[in-house]
């Protein structure tokens with residue numbers, strides 16, 4: 488049993504030493520030999536990868552500049568739910584597909600569409616799920632091939648796509664709302680009060696996001712760290728090359744730190760005293776130190792935008808007789824044990840608000 492020590496000692500005081508990754512055989516198989524940013528050992532190669540990744544894909548300015556892309560994918564998803572009004576839909580699967588499309592579009596500018604979008608997305612999700620759950624090297628090889636096939640298919644589609652189509656959209660949520668207000672049917676206006684109410688809704692959604700990340704951190708043990716040399720932490724010797732898990736899930740549910748820790752209570756974040764920037768070792772769902780998640784900005788934008796849009800566009804209810812089950816399935820990545828299946832009912836009276844983002848070149 489590993490000793491319990493202050494995670495700040497590992498991720499802050501000895502960050503340089505623990506900045507390496509412990510790459511299991513299975514991890515090596517799926518990461519082209521441990522060669523991508525997540526699994527790369529700390530060193531010049533990782534620094535270069537991280538710099539490129541952050542500067543060219545995940546910086547605030549790049550993320551802001553691809554707002555139209557997020558909007559296009561989200562509207563595609565809203566349109567999907569609209570067409571399924573009153574029927575049970577797998578909400579998690581759709582959100583995963585949206586995220587997948589945004590990320591792959593940012594990576595190689597491709598968009599998977601129509602039937603293929605669903606089947607490729609389902610295959611991708613299936614492969615990711617198996618990777619996360621199995622961790623068996625032999626099986627990993629097979630899965631890695633399937634992954635590779637998916638990538639090939641996406642790249643292939645990208646090559647066929649017309650490169651000229653882009654959605655020329657305004658940049659922030661407020662501008663979108665004002666545009667909607669101007670374009671709304673005069674009989675069913677979107678009032679300034681409603682716009683304000685929506686904007687008020689948003690800070691609350693932000694604390695909802697924080698609470699979700701506290702109680703269900705996506706990487707409950709972070710991603711395994713590995714000391715580059717033998718080191719002593721609080722009197723314990725941690726040999727070079729050992730696998731170090733940081734149990735953020737337990738820390739974020741520790742009753743000596745959090746009041747009613749197992750209760751979902753977003754209001755606890757309203758005082759704005761805690762954030763996940765990596766400086767608070769009682770709340771760090773994205774990790775801390777030099778290996779902190781590079782996708783925080785992306786997560787914030789996608790989470791807030793999609794949650795706000797889904798709540799604003801639909802009333803949601805569970806199927807008759809069902810209760811909400813938030814039981815977790817514990818693995819290197821935390822998942823819901825049972826998928827969230829819910830019935831969407833459109834709540835906006837302007838049907839055009841449910842249309843896909845129409846870019847003449849892309850969708851005609």
Ligand code: HEM
Nearest residue numbers: 525705706709710772773774775778779780781782785786
């Ligand atoms: C709910 C959303 C997410 C959570 C909770 C999360 C959490 C994490 C955690 C805990 C780590 C490891 C930190 C450590 O080892 O100390 C990590 C690493 C990483 N994440 Fe995320 N992540 C999320 C979304 C994303 C997204 C959307 C992207 C990019 C599109 C991303 C990109 C990365 C990268 C590149 C690393 C590796 C950083 C490195 O090793 O240098 N993450 N993430």
